[in-house]
Amino acid sequence: MMDGNDLTSETPRKGIISQGWTRISQIYQGTLDRWTPYTRGRWIGTILLLAVFMLRIFAKQGWYIVTYALGIYHLNLFIAFLTPKIDPAMDFDGDDDNGPALPTRSSEEFRPFIRRLPEFKFWLSVTKSTIIGFCCTFIDAFNVPVFWPILVMYFITLFCITMKRQIKHMIKYRYLPFTHSKPKYKTIDPTVSVN
Known part of the structure; x- marks a missing residue:
């Protein structure tokens, strides 16, 4: 039989764990x-992290399945980063107003490009997955022996096919997910008088 003291000792413990997790x-x-x-700076840090991961893979000559899975995951993130949030290819009726969409004709109003996966979430997912992949290289169970050149060729083929499809999508719906030459406006100094 349980007495009341067991329940009261359990409640503060949950509170401490909950407070610690919240903090x-x-x-x-x-x-x-x-x-x-x-x-x-964030991306430089992530690229350095990826370089350390690749250096470990080359030095240990293993964990090619982990590397392949990480590459596929990064490719999926990159495609989501390049894709608009509201895909015009999925807008079958065209009449509903679900929010901003890309213009499909030159006579339509300009609407800004909104990504399916924002840059910060893209960076965060790449960084987290690289850290997880790096941690997996310390577990021998993930070091499955495979013939790595086949994985490399399959990844290159998958990358080319996926990017070809994405570039065709960009050309068809006339959007460019990168802005290189945004107009920069000069600010007027209020202390300078205009004569």
Whole structure:
């Protein structure tokens, strides 16, 4: 039979664990919020992380399945990054107003390109998956012996086919997911008088 003391000792323990988890998630979110404006620095760090991962793969000569899975996942993220949030290919009736869409004719109004996967979420997913993949290289169960040149050729073929389809989609619906030459406007200094 349980007495009342067991229940009261359980409640503060749950409260402490819950408070600890809440505090850790607040620190994590605060760190992400501080990193948000530093796009170039974030990506440089992620590329360095990927380089360390690849260096480990080449040095240990193993974990090719982990590398292949990571490459496929990064390819899927990249495609979602290049794809508009509301895909004009899926708009069958064209009359409903579900939100912003890409113009399909030159006479239509310009609408901004909204990504299916925003840049920050793309970076965060690539970074998290690379860390997970790196951790998997320390577990021998994931070191499945495979003939790696076949995986490389299959990945290159998959990449080319997928990118060809994505480029055709971009040409068909006339959108470019990157903005290279955005107009920059000069600010007028209010202390300078105009005569």
